Amino acid sequence: MNGLLIDDDEVYARVLQRSLERRGLALRVAHNAHDALDLAQASPPDFALVDLKLGGESGLNLIAPLRALRADMRIILVTGYASVATAVEAIKRGADNYLPKPVTAAALLRALHDEAPLEEAETMTPLSRLEWEHIQQAMQACDGNVSAAARLLGMHRRSLQRKLAKRPGPERRLGEADA
Structure with missing residues (x-):
């Protein structure tokens, strides 16, 4: 399957891209x-993972143009600002699914394959992974300067x-033994 990941957070997008590519996407x-629209028009993907907030733009506005390019495209809206109102709006506009960030690669794969979600505790991103991503954002904002990033992070x-x-380490499912 080939997909299009649309997210203005470059660090998060890079981490998610690597995680999904390790799983064969x-x-x-x-x-x-x-x-995003340029890439989709050049070669319509099988699926699109769309962030709700793209800087000053809304990912909701991408649903219809993406769906027009390919009617069978799976469109999943992913957001750190989850609410019932935006979930309903996303589905009304044609999104296939709506997931709150941070979302694991395993949860995205289940959504892409229309499988039932696991229990919430099984799909949570480990705190160490969230902390790592937050640190990477600070490092990027400070151009790799450890002292400046440390000040920024307090x-x-x-x-x-x-x-x-x-x-x-890699994400694990609930109940997997620690090696």
Whole structure:
């Protein structure tokens, strides 16, 4: 399956892209609506993962043009600002699913294949992964300067260095044994 990931958060998009590609999906990434539509028109994907807030734009406005390019495209709206109102609006506009961020690759795969979701505890992103992504955002905002990123995060520089040395492991399902 080939897909299109549309998210203005470059770090989150990169992490999610790698995670889904490890599971056999091919993904192109766009960070705004204009680029997303250009990529989709060049080669309509099998599915699209669309962030609700794309800078000053709304991912809701991408649903209809994407659906017009390919009627059988799976469109999943992903958002850190989940609400009943936006979920209803997304489905009304033609989205196939609506998932709150942070979403795991496993949860996205289940949504793409129309499988029933697992229990919430089984689909939660581990806290270590969320912390890692937050640190990476700070590092990117500070152009890789550890001291500046530590100040931005409100922690000691050495503490940040220790956290950077501990890259989180792969996501695990509930009940898997720790090796």
